[in-house]
């Protein structure tokens with residue numbers, strides 16, 4: 001009889017607790033600035049224009065889903081495929097995508113606000129708008145010109161991923177990880193950053209543009225850690241210890257980035273999160289596969305253990321085809337918060353992962369910038 005009552009109690013208590021957790025997560029998301037540092041919306045809109053306010057505008061992102069997910073700030077990727085470098089069109093396309101982002105924001109002034117700093121992100125959030133920021137993906141976009149780098153900064157670009165899957169003239173990439181016969185040696189050309197690559201990093205530091213090491217080779221990451229005055233970050237990578245995708249960071253790299261003051265923003269692609277996802281992604285033709293939100297949170301928790309206070313979200317939504325089946329788009333951010341709470345993380349820890357860790361990081365980048373504008377030949 002007593003055992004029976006106990007079971008009844010347990011059955012009665014479970015749904016209530018689950019509901020409490022969902023409500024708690026929703027409240028936490030409402031009171032937080034949720035930041036996603038990598039979404040490939042511009043490239044999606046370039047391929048097929050749509051009004052971002054309309055549901056289903058892109059695969060994983062639109063205004064109704066951003067609102068439902070409680071998203072407070074997003075970096076839209078100004079992505080330039082490496083093939084454009086050979087055609088001399090990389091900067092051209094990057095300027096067009098930057099303009100595209102400006103037009104999306106201008107079309108919805110009540111919902112979106114262009115932001116270029118932590119202060120502007122917080123102000124946008126206060127005014128009930130979603131802060132939209134720009135990050136260049138692929139350093140070949142600057143066409144080896146510090147002048148163009150400064151132009152992009154003036155247009156609001158606040159981070160640059162030093163390489164995409166292609167090695168450029170000044171930084172080694174880790175190469176095309178999608179290739180089933182992946183060989184990192186194919187992308188090794190400079191052994192890290194060249195002398196000019198170090199100048200690029202120094203100018204990014206001076207401007208206050210964050211140095212993104214997702215996609216770069218281990219040698220390039222080592223060089224960045226050695227020369228960058230401001231801490232670098234990874235805008236969309238996950239944990240190599242859990243999934244042996246070369247795009248993921250090793251434990252040593254995660255610790256080194258955090259020790260320098262950087263942050264690691266976790267990618268939500270199943271090919272980054274799950275060995276089966278990586279196998280499906282590399283199959284010819286690729287097989288559909290979707291892992292679970294729980295697996296995504298495994299990666300987040302692994303990084304949190306190595307780098308407390310230095311972990312966040314960089315989903316890569318719209319740039320991936322295989323998000324977790326129960327975390328399929330930006331509207332599911334509260335579910336992520338709920339899973340972290342369910343695993344016993346505190347409100348402060350969850351708020352950190354949702355956005356505060358990144359905002360603290362961006363402040364550190366801003367504090368390393370310098371107004372020095374002494375003229376030089378380039």
Ligand SMILES: [Zn+2]
Pocket residue numbers: 137215236319
């Ligand atoms: Zn990427």
